[in-house]
Amino acid sequence: MPVGPTTRRRQLGADLRRLREQKGLTLEDAGARVGISKATLSRYETKEGAVKWPAVDALCREYGASDQERTSLVELAKGARIQGWWHSLADPIPESMNLMLTLEDEVVSEGHYACMYVPGLLQTRTYAEAVHQASEMRCTQQEIDHMVDIRMKRQDLLTRDDPPHVWSVIDEAVIRRMVGGRDVMRNQLRHLIEQSAAPHITVQILPFAAGAHAAAVGSFVILGGVTPELDVVYVDIIGGGLFMEKPQELARYRLAFEYLRAQALDIESSAVLLNRVCEEL
Secondary structure, three states: OOOOHHHHHHHHHHHHHHHHHHHOOOHHHHHHHHOOOHHHHHHHHOOOOOOOHHHHHHHHHHHOOOHHHHHHHHHHHHHOOOOOHHHHOOOOOOHHHHHHHHHHOOOOEEEEEEOOOOOHHHOOHHHHHHHHHHHOOOOOHHHHHHHHHHHHHHHHHHHOOOOOEEEEEEEHHHHHOOOOOHHHHHHHHHHHHHHOOOOOEEEEEEOHHHOOOOOOOOOEEEEEOOOHHHOEEEEEEOOEEEEEOOHHHHHHHHHHHHHHHHHOOOHHHHHHHHHHHHHHO
16 A cells, blocks of 8 residues: 555654654754754654655754665655645535544554444445434535545545455444434445455454443544554544544553454354344344
């Protein structure tokens, strides 16, 4: 999978921080040496906003980086300016969705735990419409259609030449919750069964019989980057979502996902349950 602009930007920030700390410099000292403020350098390192490649070049020289590493980081800075397909949309999108699209466009894997609805990447259009109509009470039909269009466009990720591996652990409540009526739900379950046959899509059902489990707090997604330190966790909350990337946060959710996969039915048994529930409809 080609490295996208957000991955470049996040890798650049991590590398600049590593080089500065190896040199034993504070943010203020390092910034002063190249003529930028402490706040600007902090923004560079925390992967926020635009970055000027001449400043990156100067920082690398101050940090004693090798010519190869300096050239690499300058190229990362230049490549971070490219924007994704969603920036060309006529209608604006919520900030949390903008960040999700940015990160998801460059993932190599996604680990989903879904306790309320089928993960967005695996939803049918009619199911997605029913979900948005229920959750976006104050939105117009035009706004709902716009959000559903974006969700459907997101699914292009799954048909790339080198798609990410999507591993979904779905609570049994999700496949039994009647979203949009029997026909919509039946088609959604059939779609889920068909998608799970793809080599890069894994679906496990967490049955009611599993009882208490590791993620009773709610749905989340682990967005896997090209390296583990670039992973991000997205937690679904009312009104948007929460993104986390601190090492201790990542470790907690990775462990929870491992437990969930262990508690869920295996792939074959999950398919059997999906087919049974579909037939019941």
